[in-house]
Amino acid sequence: MPAWSEPQDLKTWVKRGFSLRGSVLLLAVFAILISEMRFSWVEMLVGRYLAVTNSYRPESGNVWEQGRLKEVATQTLEKMAIRQLTAQREARQATSLAQLIEGLSASQGTMISASQFKTLYSQVPAAVARKLFSPYFILRISAEKSWERVYLEREDGQVGIYLLDNGNNVLGSAMLNDQQLTASGTQPSVLTGSLDDQPEFAGRIYAANRFFAALGTLSPEIQRGVLSRPDAVLAAEGTPSRVGISDEVNADMIRIGIEMDTPQGPRILLFMGQEWAVWQVRSLLEPQTSKPRAGQGSQPIQSGGDR
Numbered sequence: 001m002p003a004w005s006e007p008q009d010l011k012t013w014v015k016r017g018f019s020l021r022g023s024v025l026l027l028a029v030f031a032i033l034i035s036e037m038r039f040s041w042v043e044m045l046v047g048r049y050l051a052v053t054n055s056y057r058p059e060s061g062n063v064w065e066q067g068r069l070k071e072v073a074t075q076t077l078e079k080m081a082i083r084q085l086t087a088q089r090e091a092r093q094a095t096s097l098a099q100l101i102e103g104l105s106a107s108q109g110t111m112i113s114a115s116q117f118k119t120l121y122s123q124v125p126a127a128v129a130r131k132l133f134s135p136y137f138i139l140r141i142s143a144e145k146s147w148e149r150v151y152l153e154r155e156d157g158q159v160g161i162y163l164l165d166n167g168n169n170v171l172g173s174a175m176l177n178d179q180q181l182t183a184s185g186t187q188p189s190v191l192t193g194s195l196d197d198q199p200e201f202a203g204r205i206y207a208a209n210r211f212f213a214a215l216g217t218l219s220p221e222i223q224r225g226v227l228s229r230p231d232a233v234l235a236a237e238g239t240p241s242r243v244g245i246s247d248e249v250n251a252d253m254i255r256i257g258i259e260m261d262t263p264q265g266p267r268i269l270l271f272m273g274q275e276w277a278v279w280q281v282r283s284l285l286e287p288q289t290s291k292p293r294a295g296q297g298s299q300p301i302q303s304g305g306d307r
Contacts, residue, residue: 097123100112101159101176108153109151109153111150113149114142114148114150117150117163118138121133128253133172137172141172146166147164147171148164149164150163155175158175158176159175160174160175190267190268191257191267192265192268193265195242195257195268198244198257200246200247200248201257204244204246205242205243206243206244207242207243208240208242208243208258210285211243211285212243214284214285215227215281217284218277218280222277225273226256226273226274226277227256227271228271229271236260236267236269237260237267238262240258240259240260240261241261241266243256244256244259245257245281249275252276253273254272254273254274254278255270255273256270256271256272256278257270
């Protein structure tokens, strides 16, 4: 008897195809197809198999690479968003231009409101503020109600400040260089060692109690001109022992060094004072000191300081 799967002619093939065995096989195939279309059980079985064996397969190929790149991109975006939110929060909480600029990163600027910048600008020493923007220019654009925000960013070691209107058009801009950053107190300047190690203070080093006693007899305006950030001295570790005054004038500013006694040894806090105000203190400490002429630095006095 020939095999069922080997019909000899078309009539036999049709007869056997519609037999009970053939009908059961056909119905079974249709049942499998319909159940797959209805319940997708094949996909689920394949998916579960792949999920169970995923850790044993090598991560190679375009699918795995695209998934890895997507995960890395997502994590990078999350970090950027967190940094941006943190920078904006710190900028809004800044209480001085120094604190605001110290928080700037090299790759990301920050935006603040015009009202906040006006408050910070008013606290900057007058000599430095005039080199940024004219106060009359600030008053004019404020009165015109066109000034909305300020954008700050680091550029090649400098800080760019841009005054923007509500359409992000630049109303005015300025750059703070290293010298001006130091003068405005935006760069923390701390040196290890004593004032004797700094030649610029030679002959102009005074006992701290004598210096601050002389400063205390002057008007508040002169005191601010000499030391615009006394809070930085109060917050520093240690106690002041000596004060040195430089003989160099940069942009109408003179460097002042305050030597602090700390458990780790002497350290020097560097500040910038306005020349006209520093001269007032020196005239009390050294009555023989002559007033500097306009555009020139104070003449060094080799024997007037305290040791």
